[in-house]
Amino acid sequence: MKKSVAYTEYHPKWYRTRVSTYWWSRRWTYLKFILRELSSIFVAYFVLLLLLHLSALWKGEASYVALQAWLRTPSVIVLNGVSFLFVLFHTITWFNLAPKALPVRLGGKRVPDALVAAPNYLAWLALSAGIVWLVARG
Amino acid sequence: MVKRFNEPFLWTLFSAGGVVAAFLAPVLLFLYGLTFPLGWLAPPSYEATLALVRHPLSRLVLFALCSLPLFHWAHRFRFTLYDGLQIKHLNEVITVFCYGGALAGTAMAGYLLWKIP
Numbered sequence: 001m002k003k004s005v006a007y008t009e010y011h012p013k014w015y016r017t018r019v020s021t022y023w024w025s026r027r028w029t030y031l032k033f034i035l036r037e038l039s040s041i042f043v044a045y046f047v048l049l050l051l052l053h054l055s056a057l058w059k060g061e062a063s064y065v066a067l068q069a070w071l072r073t074p075s076v077i078v079l080n081g082v083s084f085l086f087v088l089f090h091t092i093t094w095f096n097l098a099p100k101a102l103p104v105r106l107g108g109k110r111v112p113d114a115l116v117a118a119p120n121y122l123a124w125l126a127l128s129a130g131i132v133w134l135v136a137r138g
Numbered sequence: 139m140v141k142r143f144n145e146p147f148l149w150t151l152f153s154a155g156g157v158v159a160a161f162l163a164p165v166l167l168f169l170y171g172l173t174f175p176l177g178w179l180a181p182p183s184y185e186a187t188l189a190l191v192r193h194p195l196s197r198l199v200l201f202a203l204c205s206l207p208l209f210h211w212a213h214r215f216r217f218t219l220y221d222g223l224q225i226k227h228l229n230e231v232i233t234v235f236c237y238g239g240a241l242a243g244t245a246m247a248g249y250l251l252w253k254i255p
Contacts, residue, residue: 046207083167124160
C-alpha cells in the first residue's frame with residue numbers, strides 16, 4: 001500500500017439527504033416538540049411583563065395606573081391569554097420531563113413516572129394558591 | 139462564540155430557569171395578565187403591590203424570577219433556531235443576542251429592584 005496519503009484541507013463530501021426546514025410540521029410529536037421549544041419565547045415575554053410592572057412601580061402611581069389600563073386593551077388580553085397557555089404548556093412538559101431526566105429507583109425497580117411527577121404538581125398547585133392568596137387579599 | 143466549557147454552566151441556568159418559570163409563571167401571568175384586567179378579581183392597589191414587592195424576600199424571589207427564566211429562554215431559543223429552523227450561519231449573532239438579552243434583563247431587574255423605594 002502506498003503510504004503517502006495527501007490530506008485535503010477540506011472535509012470529504014458525504015452524502016446527506018437535506019432535511020426540510022419544516023420537518024417539524026410532519027408529525028404531531030414533532031410539532032409538540034417545537035411548540036415546547038417555542039414556549040421559551042413566552043417565558044421571556046412573561047419576564048418582560050414582570051419588568052414592566054417593576055418599572056411602573058418604581059416610577060410611581062401614575063405609571064402603574066397607565067400600565068393597568070394598557071393591560072385592559074383587548075389585543076394585550078389576547079396576547080396574555082395565548083402566553084398563559086404556552087407558559088402552562090411549559091410547566092406541564094417540564095414536570096413530565098423531570099422523571100425521565102432523573103429516574104428514581106426504589107428496591108431495584110423504577111418508580112413510575114407519574115409518581116415522581118405528582119409531588120411537583122402538588123407543590124405547584126399549593127404554591128399557586130399561596131400566591132393568589134398573597135396577591136389578591138387586598 | 140460560547141466555548142465548550144461554558145456549556146454545563148449555561149445548561150444549569152437553563153434548567154434552573156425552567157424550574158422557576160414552571161412553578162411561578164402560570165399563576166402570575168394568569169393573575170396580572172387575565173384575572174385583574176378582566177375584573178374577575180379586584181386588582182390590588184399601587185400601595186398594596188409596592189408593599190408586597192418591597193419586602194426583602196420578595197425582591198430576592200423577583201430577581202431570580204426575572205434572571206433565571208431569561209437564561210432559560212436564551213438557551214432554548216438558541217437551539218430552536220439552530221435545530222428547528224436550521225439557521226446555522228447566524229450562530230454567533232444569535233448567541234450574542236440571546237445571552238446578551240438575558241444579561242441585559244438581569245441587569246435591569248437588579249437595578250429596578252434595588253431602586254424601588
